[in-house]
Amino acid sequence: MRRPRAVLAVLTALAALACDPDYVVHHVGWFATMRHQRSVKPYSQPARPPVPGTVPVTGAEPDSLPxxxxxxxxxxxxxxxxxxxxxxxxxxxxxxxxxxxxxxxxxxxxxxxxxxxxxxxxxxxxxxxxxxxxxxxxxxxxxxxxxxxxxxxxxxxxxxxxxxxxxxxxxxxxxxxxxxxx
Ligand code: HEC
The missing domain is CATH 1.10.760.10 (Cytochrome c-like domain)
Structure with missing residues (x-):
């Protein structure tokens, strides 16, 4: 009687953790997922300004001229x-x-x-x-x-x-x- 209950508890805990497998498996080194990487996520921060002192070398066009x-x-x-x-x-x-x-x-x-x-x-x-x-x-x-x-x-x-x-x-x-x- 006691065994099945313990097994059930463990399974329930695992199921809860595994709702989004990405969030579970990436904690294990071998399962690095594509989602968890160092790239900037969409909407995660405002557009980055250009590095100070640099100028665009392609595509720049004036927005106004005297x-x-x-x-x-x-x-x-x-x-x-x-x-x-x-x-x-x-x-x-x-x-x-x-x-x-x-x-x-x-x-x-x-x-x-x-x-x-x-x-x-x-x-x-x-x-x-x-x-x-x-x-x-x-x-x-x-x-x-x-x-x-x-x-x-x-x-x-x-x-x-x-x-x-x-x-x-x-x-x-x-x-x-x-x-x-x-
Ligand atoms: C919302 C109305 C409006 C729109 C849309 C508009 N214009 Fe004008 N345009 C004006 C007004 C008003 C003037 C006079 C501006 C002044 O004298 O300060 C003017 C002036 C000009 C002049 C100067 C003419 C001269 O003799 O010096 C040119 C050229 C011109 N427009 C071209 C365009 C072109 C090309 C477009 C489309 C991209 C355009 N306009 C869209 C209202 C408009």
Missing amino acids: AAAAERLVNPRTRTAESLNRGKWVYATYCLVCHGEAGKGDGPISATVGGPFPGIRDLTDAVARGRSDGYLFGMIINAAAMGRIVMPRYGDKIHGTDRWDLVNYVRQLQQQAVGGTR
């Missing part, structure tokens, strides 16, 4: 059909709502005030046409850094070649506005 620096940039993207198509998509996603399908500053947002929305620029007028590609680039990534105020910044949303494809597309809208074909 006007003088933006003006000096040279557009590295040729105005190919591929670039324009991509630029059109980026424009429709982020810019059209304010600046309008043809860039006239009359996007759907204007309907909310029953007329041209105050402050939104026509991207195809003489002033905008006279801007350099670098200036347009600077406006896209961070208008405030360029000394302009109302337009939101897009440098955190539009990356890499998309930025220049968008510049190319704005140029195309400008040419269309003055009657050019491309």
Whole structure:
């Protein structure tokens, strides 16, 4: 009578311990599990800042530029059909709502005030046409850094070649506005 009870107690204790086998077996050296390793666990600590004194060697792109620096940039993207198509998509996603399908500053947002929305620029007028590609680039990534105020910044949303494809597309809208074909 006594034996079976003792056995039962031991089994119950083991069963309780073994609810999550990972937590039991890793105490035994031979059973090192993949879960218990020195890597950083998801959500276990905030993203690590870069080591002081180091600089990124790949993938760094500016999030904002002062006007003088933006003006000096040279557009590295040729105005190919591929670039324009991509630029059109980026424009429709982020810019059209304010600046309008043809860039006239009359996007759907204007309907909310029953007329041209105050402050939104026509991207195809003489002033905008006279801007350099670098200036347009600077406006896209961070208008405030360029000394302009109302337009939101897009440098955190539009990356890499998309930025220049968008510049190319704005140029195309400008040419269309003055009657050019491309
Ligand atoms: C929320 C509305 C809004 C959106 C969305 C928006 N803009 Fe603007 N944009 C403005 C306003 C307002 C100004 C005028 C800013 C100022 O003068 O301070 C402006 C100005 C500009 C200018 C300067 C024109 C000039 O003659 O100097 C450019 C270029 C421009 N926007 C391009 C874009 C592009 C490209 C996008 C898409 C990434 C975009 N904008 C998205 C509101 C917007």
